[in-house]
Amino acid sequence: MVKSFQGVRQAPPKISDQPILVKDFMTTNLITFSAEDTIDHVITVLTRKRISGAPVVDDNGRLVGMISEGDCLKEIIKGQYTNTPKFPASVAEHMTTEVFTLPPEISIFDAADRFLTLKIRRFPVVKDQKLIGQISVSDIVRAMPKLKASTW
Numbered sequence: 156m157v158k159s160f161q162g163v164r165q166a167p168p169k170i171s172d173q174p175i176l177v178k179d180f181m182t183t184n185l186i187t188f189s190a191e192d193t194i195d196h197v198i199t200v201l202t203r204k205r206i207s208g209a210p211v212v213d214d215n216g217r218l219v220g221m222i223s224e225g226d227c228l229k230e231i232i233k234g235q236y237t238n239t240p241k242f243p244a245s246v247a248e249h250m251t252t253e254v255f256t257l258p259p260e261i262s263i264f265d266a267a268d269r270f271l272t273l274k275i276r277r278f279p280v281v282k283d284q285k286l287i288g289q290i291s292v293s294d295i296v297r298a299m300p301k302l303k304a305s306t307w
Contacts, residue, residue: 177266178259180298181280181288187212188222190247194230197222197246210279210286211250218279218286220250256281257290267295 186209188197201207201224208223226249233244257266257278266278270292280288 174260175263175298176259177257177261177263177280177290178288180263180294181259181290182294183288185210185286185289187286188246189213190219190245190250192246194227194244194246194249198227198231201227208277210254210289211246212286216285218254218256218281218284220246220252221254221279222246222250226250254279258282259287263290263295263298266290270295 186200186204186206188200188209188211190211190213197209201209208221208226210218211220211222213219229249230244255269255273255275255278257269257280259280259282269278270276277289277291279286280290
């Protein structure tokens with residue numbers, strides 16, 4: 156049986172009592188690619204959006220890899236040797252398929268530790284096998300001024 160105590164108010168939790176989570180600071184409006192996209196398309200989008208890489212998802216929104224400027228360089232070099240001005244290779248041919256991810260409920264401090272340990276600049280955030288966001292080193296650094304008012 157649940158008892159209700161009327162007239163008794165609990166104090167709201169202190170900021171420091173609440174976990175500071177990746178989901179609170181991650182980017183959710185992401186540029187994504189499909190494995191069938193061409194490297195030409197990727198280069199155009201990365202350049203236009205001024206980003207260095209993006210997640211690759213399937214038709215159901217599940218993460219299948221990451222594509223980066225470095226991955227695109229492989230096709231550019233190949234194009235030089237074959238005298239091909241366009242880069243028709245698919246994302247699937249060059250993307251990284253072994254991708255480290257984070258859950259949205261992990262603290263940003265644990266995420267920061269993983270950035271330092273793995274020496275990477277961004278993590279896709281995945282929940283129930285679906286890509287829901289991305290967090291970068293910059294996102295964590297930008298979160299710090301907001302955290303100065305709380306005790307960790």
